[in-house]
Amino acid sequence: xxxxxxxxxxxxxxxxxxxxxxxxxxxxxxxxxxxxxxxxxxxxxxxxxxxxxxxxxxxxxxxxxxxxxxxxxxxxxxxxxxxxxxxxxxxxxxxxxxxxxxxxxxxxxxxxxxxxxxxxxxxxxxxxxxxxxxxxxxxxxxxxxxxxxxxxxxxxxxxxxxxxxxxxxxxxxxxxxxxxxxxxxxxxxxxxxxxxxxxxxxxxxxxxxxxxxxxxxxxxxxxxxxxxxxxxxxxxxxxxxxxxxxxxxxxxxxxxxxxxxxxxxxxxxxxxxxxxxxxxxxxxxxxxxx
Amino acid sequence: xxxxxxxxxxxxxxxxxxxxxxxxxxxxxxxxxxxxxxxxxxxxxxxxxxxxxxxxxxxxxxxxxxxxxxxxxxxxxxxxxxxxxxxxxxxxxxxxxxxxxxxxxxxxxxxxxxxxxxxxxxxxxxxxxxxxxxxxxxxxxxxxxxxxxxxxxxxxxxxxxxxxxxxxxxxxxxxxxxxxxxxxxxxxxxxxxxxxxxxxxxxxxxxxxxxxxxxxxxxxxxxxxxxxxxxxxxxxxxxxxxxxxxxxxxxxxxxxxxxxxxxxxxxxxxx
Numbered sequence: 001x002x003x004x005x006x007x008x009x010x011x012x013x014x015x016x017x018x019x020x021x022x023x024x025x026x027x028x029x030x031x032x033x034x035x036x037x038x039x040x041x042x043x044x045x046x047x048x049x050x051x052x053x054x055x056x057x058x059x060x061x062x063x064x065x066x067x068x069x070x071x072x073x074x075x076x077x078x079x080x081x082x083x084x085x086x087x088x089x090x091x092x093x094x095x096x097x098x099x100x101x102x103x104x105x106x107x108x109x110x111x112x113x114x115x116x117x118x119x120x121x122x123x124x125x126x127x128x129x130x131x132x133x134x135x136x137x138x139x140x141x142x143x144x145x146x147x148x149x150x151x152x153x154x155x156x157x158x159x160x161x162x163x164x165x166x167x168x169x170x171x172x173x174x175x176x177x178x179x180x181x182x183x184x185x186x187x188x189x190x191x192x193x194x195x196x197x198x199x200x201x202x203x204x205x206x207x208x209x210x211x212x213x214x215x216x217x218x219x220x221x222x223x224x225x226x227x228x229x230x231x232x233x234x235x236x237x238x239x240x241x242x243x244x245x246x247x248x249x250x251x252x253x254x255x256x257x258x259x260x261x262x263x264x265x266x267x268x269x270x271x272x273x274x275x276x277x278x279x280x281x282x283x284x285x286x287x288x289x290x
Numbered sequence: 291x292x293x294x295x296x297x298x299x300x301x302x303x304x305x306x307x308x309x310x311x312x313x314x315x316x317x318x319x320x321x322x323x324x325x326x327x328x329x330x331x332x333x334x335x336x337x338x339x340x341x342x343x344x345x346x347x348x349x350x351x352x353x354x355x356x357x358x359x360x361x362x363x364x365x366x367x368x369x370x371x372x373x374x375x376x377x378x379x380x381x382x383x384x385x386x387x388x389x390x391x392x393x394x395x396x397x398x399x400x401x402x403x404x405x406x407x408x409x410x411x412x413x414x415x416x417x418x419x420x421x422x423x424x425x426x427x428x429x430x431x432x433x434x435x436x437x438x439x440x441x442x443x444x445x446x447x448x449x450x451x452x453x454x455x456x457x458x459x460x461x462x463x464x465x466x467x468x469x470x471x472x473x474x475x476x477x478x479x480x481x482x483x484x485x486x487x488x489x490x491x492x493x494x495x496x497x498x499x500x501x502x503x504x505x506x507x508x509x510x511x512x513x514x515x516x517x518x519x520x521x522x523x524x525x526x527x528x529x530x531x532x533x534x535x536x537x538x539x540x541x542x543x544x545x546x547x548x549x550x551x552x553x554x555x556x557x558x559x560x561x
Contacts (some may be wrong), residue, residue, distance in 0.1 A: 163402040163435065166391065170399045173388040180348070180374040181403040181475065 003134055008256035009249050010135040014210065015224075016248020017148045018044070021203035022225025023232060023240035024151065025196030030234050031172045032192035034092070038099040039079060040200055041222020042106035047072040047201025048213035049110055052119035061124055065205045072201020073194050075106070080193035085186070103222065110215035121208040140209045147206045151199055152241055159237075172235075200225075223264075224251075227271045233284025242282055301326045301510040302347065302378075302479050307356035309342050309534075316342040318534035319356070324479065324510040329501060331525030331542065332514045335555050338531040340514045341383065344481045347512070348380050349373035360479065377478030381485055385464035387456040393467055394452040397439045400474035405435060439474070445503070446470030447496050462493040469500055479510045486517045498524055518556060522546055530555060 022040055029037045051068035055061050079102050087098055123140040130137045159165040168188055171178040175185050203221070204213070211217070228247045232239025247267060255263035274281060302324040309317040317339040324330045332340050345351035347358050349370040357366040365373050388396050443449040448466050451459070459467060465485060472480055482501070486494050494517075501524055504511055515521040522528070522542040530538040530545060532554040538545050545551055 163398060166395050167399055167402065169390055170388040170396070173390050174386060176370070177386045178388070178399075179371045180379065181400055182371065182375050183399070183403065184371065 004256060005253060006133065007135045008253045010132060010137055010141075011256070012249030012252030013245060014137065014141045014144050014248070015207075015252060016228075016245040017144045018203045018207045018221065018244070019224045019228040019248050020148055020241045020244025021151060021199050022221050023228035023244050024155065024237055025200045026225055026229035027232075027234060027237055027240045028155075028192050028196045028199075030229070032168065033084075033189045035084070035095050036099065036226070036234075037079075037102075037193070037196070038096065038222065038226070039102035039106055039218075040196065040225055041218035041220070042103055042110070043072045043076060043197040043200030043218070044204030044207075044221045045110050045213070045215065045218030046075050046106065046197075046204065048121070048204030048208040048217060049114050049119060049215065050201075051205045052121040052208050052213040053114060055121050056119060061122055064121075065124075065202075068205050069198050069201045072204070073198035075201075076193040076195075076197020077190065079197070080190050084193070085190075088186075103218070107216060107218060110218070114215050116215065118212040118214045119208075120212050121205075123209040124206075138210060140206070144206045144210070147202060148241070151202065152237065155237055220264075224248075224267060227267050229281075230271060231274050231281055233281025235285075236281065236283040239281050239283035246282070301361060302512075303359045304343075304347065305357055305359070307343070307346055307353045307358065309339070309346060309351060310354045315534050317346065317353070317531075320531070320534075320536045321356075322529050322536065322539060324512055326478075326510055327505055327508045328526040329505050329511040329513055329524055331521045331528040332512055332531065333518070333521065333528055333545075333551075333555060334531035337533070338555075339534040340531055341483060342534075343531070344380060344483055344512070344514065347373075347479070347481060348378055374475075377475075378481065379472045379475050379477035379479070380481035381465075381468045381472050381483055383484045383487065385461070385468040387459070387464055387467070389457055391456055392452070393448060393454055393456060393459070394439060394443065396456060396467060396471050397442050397452075397474050398435065400471045401435055401439045401442065404475045442470055442474045446473070446500060462489045465489060466493060466496060469497060473500065473504055473509075476507075477509055479512065480504055481512045481514075483514045484516060485513070486515055486520055494520065518546075 022044060025040045025043065026037065029035055029040070047068045050071045051064045054064035054067060083098055083102055084095065087095060123138065124143050125139055127139045130139060130142065159169060167178070167183045170181070171183050171185055171188055179185050204217070224247060228243035229240050230243070231247055232241070232243025247270060250270065251263040251266050254266040304320060304322050307317055307320045308315065320343060332343070334340050342351060346353050347365070349365065349368055349372070353366060357364060359365055360376055360378065363376065365376065365378070388399065391399070440449070443452050446466060446469065448463070448470055451463060456464070456467070465488070469482070469485055485497050489497065498520065501511055501513065513521060513525060525542050527540065528542050528545040529536055530551050537554060538548050538551045546556060
């Protein structure tokens with residue numbers, strides 16, 4: 001029994017790492033623009049499907065991965081330029097509906113381009129399963145976890161050790177005043193979509209060898225990433241990381257102990273509990289806003 | 291000096307500015323100049339239109355009629371960002387902080403804004419390289435920025451609180467930081483909205499010293515302040531607003547002795 005639970009936890013860590021990446025995209029865009037982008041999961045789909053289709057066509061996996069991440073980033077850029085920026089004067093509810101529309105449109109695009117059949121992507125490296133205290137992890141899991149380390153490490157370096165990162169934090173703290181210091185809010189909004197999409201695409205690429213890639217995978221990952229972001233705190237990147245792992249582990253353990261049908265149900269129970277008991281999330285805080 | 295020469299020397303020219311909110315006239319046909327290296331006091335009772343005037347100059351509020359220009363370039367109609375990029379910086383009645391940043395980071399934002407101008411950041415890819423990982427030229431540039439930020443902190447007398455988060459500052463400390471942050475941009479025009487309000491005597495002295503230093507650096511300082519004594523002491527010229535109209539303009543002591551001004555404003559202040 002304990003061995004089984006440990007195996008579920010390891011599985012939860014792997015999928016939670018992807019949830020954390022999707023959640024990071026939610027947080028980035030929310031921090032910079034105040035917008036919840038419900039199309040975030042589709043960037044993972046674009047990344048996974050592009051990489052899988054290119055690799056299937058014979059391209060080396062790392063080249064396919066690089067192009068897939070670029071394709072996701074380009075998709076994010078187009079979403080902002082074509083759908084979000086023209087409607088920047090709209091209300092928050094309108095913008096949320098726009099992102100929901102983007103979500104449906106991108107999923108439809110995925111269906112149109114790749115069809116309903118799942119695509120597979122070879123693991124980045126071969127080898128046998130990795131044993132961790134008796135539990136087994138596929139070799140690809142290391143790539144998933146390394147991706148989290150690299151992405152969150154890069155985000156930490158950017159926000160804490162570059163002037164542009166400090167400027168973004170100033171823009172997040174007080175957009176109108178930041179703009180009077182020459183900080184270009186629209187430029188930052190554009191780049192938040194590009195980076196969030198690239199991170200989502202990267203998440204899709206690294207998880208594809210484990211889960212395979214389907215045109216509708218973005219819905220599942222998007223909802224999970226949203227729950228993880230709310231769980232950790234919509235204004236907190238460390239919260240996104242924590243929220244992703246907690247959600248991944250809890251849902252996988254619940255699914256393993258009871259039924260896989262419980263996984264999503266548990267995720268939404270967590271969402272409701274957080275919104276009722278701690279709306280600012282695990283690592284969120286009541287920020288003083290001017 | 292001819293009228294033409296006087297206009298040419300003006301850094302900031304406010305011409306016939308009127309702002310109406312429905313039936314309320316907040317600013318009524320106001321015209322004045324603010325010149326390089328002078329402190330222009332802007333006096334008037336509450337509701338006189340002083341803050342609205344600052345909003346017009348800084349691009350927050352578009353005037354109903356009239357215009358504002360800086361060294362001959364029109365500011366009216368430009369975005370807040372564009373006006374700021376052209377050297378107009380302001381502080382607020384209630385200090386506005388960047389919560390989540392430290393005092394040093396708040397100054398660094400301003401110093402970087404000055405370095406990169408209105409196109410900040412000019413090359414996002416370049417900014418992605420953290421200090422220590424970039425080229426030697428890049429490290430030198432970052433080092434120079436950091437040194438300038440340290441110098442600004444020292445000049446404002448807030449170096450001791452450089453690493454404190456802005457959330458931890460007392461009200462007076464927030465005022466000092468807000469002023470230092472505004473000066474770190476190296477503005478051409480500095481709009482100060484009641485910068486002495488709520489300060490203890492030491493803090494008042496520090497703010498007045500910073501204003502005089504800015505004037506010596508050639509900044510045109512527009513100072514809205516209800517502390518009439520301090521305003522008259524530091525200002526080179528004064529304009530007085532009442533119900534949106536400019537009722538006096540001139541040297542501080544002459545304006546203070548003007549019966550119209552005394553009746554409309556100073557008399558109330560001294561009671």
